[in-house]
Amino acid sequence: xxxxxxxRQREALQHQIMQDRLDIVHAxxxxxxxxxxLDRAWLKVARYKGVALTMISLGTAWKARRNRKQSxxxxxxxxxxxxxxxxxxxxxxxxxxxxxx
Numbered sequence: 001x002x003x004x005x006x007x008r009q010r011e012a013l014q015h016q017i018m019q020d021r022l023d024i025v026h027a028x029x030x031x032x033x034x035x036x037x038l039d040r041a042w043l044k045v046a047r048y049k050g051v052a053l054t055m056i057s058l059g060t061a062w063k064a065r066r067n068r069k070q071s072x073x074x075x076x077x078x079x080x081x082x083x084x085x086x087x088x089x090x091x092x093x094x095x096x097x098x099x100x101x
Contacts, residue, residue: 054094
C-alpha cells in the first residue's frame, strides 16, 4: 500500500512539473509578443544612436571652438583644460565606435 501511494504521489509531482513547464513556456511566448513593439522601436533607436552621438559631439566641438574665438579673453585654467579633455575623450570614443562598425 505504501509503495502504491508513493507511486501515485510521484506521478502527481511529475504531472505538476510538466504543467509548470508548459505554463512557463506559454508565459514566455506572451512576454515576447507583448515586448515585440518595444524591441523594434529600440532597434530603430540603436541604429541611429552612433550617428546622433557623433553629430552632437561634433556640434559641441564646433560650438566650443566658435565660443573660444569670439570671447575676448582666452580662458585658461582648470575649467578650460577639463573642457578640452572631456571633448577630446568624447570625440575619441565616438571615432573608435564608428571604426569598430
